[in-house]
Amino acid sequence: MNEAASIWVVARVHAPDEGGVQTYVSQVARAYARSGRTVTVFAKSSAGPRRLCEDGITLIDVGPAAHLVVYARLAMAMLRAWLGGARPSAIHACTWRAAIPALLFPRSLLVTVHGREVGRPSRGAFRLMNAVLSRTTRILAVSDATRRLLLDRAPDLAGRCVTVWNGVVLPGEERCEPVNALLRVITVCRLVPRKNVPAALRAVAACRGESIALDYAVIGRGPDEEAIRAALEPTAGGLGSTVMTGYVDDAELAERHRTADIFLHPQIALEDGAEMEGFGISVADAMAHGIACIVGQDGGPGELVRDGVTGLVVDGRDPAAIRAALALLARDPAYRRRLAENGRRFARENFCWDRHCRLALEGLVAEVAHVDGHGQEQLAISLN
Known part of the structure; x- marks a missing residue:
């Protein structure tokens, strides 16, 4: 096998399970495959154990289990591939925890950091994270906000940490301006507290109180669903309707994007900034679809959107600011x-999975060739 043309992608999660990291794993693997590399993804999902091969990507899914068991299964699956001769030019771990089994193998190791998973660890977990990231070749932060969060805690990693924005899947056709009886506002996200959906509900209700007619759809599911439904009751009524759709498939999501006028995502950071939105793939998707976006100033979305140019940026903790931004766009x-x-153009010029992967690997192939040229093919069996 041509090692320079192969790469391993390692993750603790994978589709059909939902989440931003699952999306990241899928899109990174596809981008590497489009570049002509042979890609093997080592991961776990609720659908495993299984092995699938499609479009130049082999998925080795070790199946659901306790965390330590998953790490062991991932390490064994990678070891079997290594001993079978399938030795990659580089390994890309999609989170720092997924990098733990990858440390066993003498290859350039890339690790992506997304946000909260580098802000929340403390004590022993923080020491483990720092030890893992200190042994990587390159750390890919998905936003400057994520990079700052990591380096505020581990400044010694600055020399190996770079910011590389995520990509988007561009819609297949140009979007026409929707013609709706009422303005349509959507929020697409996993329903967790930092998304600040109750504040979005209150802003919609306040606008209706000013005789602004809005239909609002909250799209997604998650652990904060009960709290959001409780916040929905006092905000019901007025001009327009509010619905919680739960999970929707790709076809329905595409239709929601096609017909939306405004995308509302007033996210906030919690736990003194440790719990934050690292990038905001749903925001980038909305921008790419040509939907006017209102986002919170905390974390990655406040970096992707330039206030007053490609969208509006508000203080997600200020109800009046969210309401005013929504009313401005409605009127x-x-x-x-x-x-x-402007947001659509910016997204298409800056959010690209192929670019993300190209920058991730920049300069690494020569390094691997140098190592291989000296015959260093033995498997590393120690993390020290």
């Missing part, structure tokens, strides 16, 4: 369309 369709078009 000024020309301004809304201008922000939407």
Whole structure:
């Protein structure tokens, strides 16, 4: 096998399970495959254990289990592939925890950090994270906000940590301006407290109180669903309807994007900044679809959107600011369309999975060739 043309992707999660990291794993693997590399993904999901091969990507899914068992299964699956001669040019771990079994193998190791998983660990978990990341070749932060969060805690990692924005899957056709009886506002996210969906519900209700007619859909599911439903009751009524759709498939999500006028995502950081939105793939998707976005200033989304140019950035803890931004876009369709078009153009120029993977591997192949040229093919069996 041509090692320079092969790469391992390692993750603790995978589709059909939902989440931002699952999306990241899938899109990174596809981007590497599009570049002509042979890709093997080692992961776990609720659908495993299984082995699938499609479009230049082999998925080795070790199946659900306790964390330590998953690590052991991933290490054994990788070891079997290694001993069978399938030795990659580099290994890309999609989180720092997924990098633990990858440390056994003498290859350039890339690790992606997304946000909260580097902000929350403390004590022993923090020491383990620092030890793992200190042994990587390159750390890929998905936003400057994520990079700052990591380096505030582990400044010695600055020399190996770079910011590389995530990509988006571009819609297949140009979007036409929707013609709706009422303005349609959507939020697409996993329902967790940092998404601040109750504040979005209150902002929609306040706008209706000012005689602004809005239909609002909250799309997604998650552990905060009960709290959001409780917040929904006092905000019901007025001009327009509010629905919680739960999970929707790709076709319905595409239709929601096609017909939406405003994307509302007033996220906040919690736990003194440790619990934050690292990038905001749903925000980037909405921008790419040409939807005017309102986002919170905390974390990655406040970095992706330039206030007043490609969308609006608000203090997610300020209900009046969220309401005012929503009312402004509702009452000024020309301004809304201008922000939407600027955001669409920015997303298409800057959010690219192929670019993400190209920058991730930049300069690494020569390093591997140097190691191989000196015959260093023995398997490392120690983390020290």
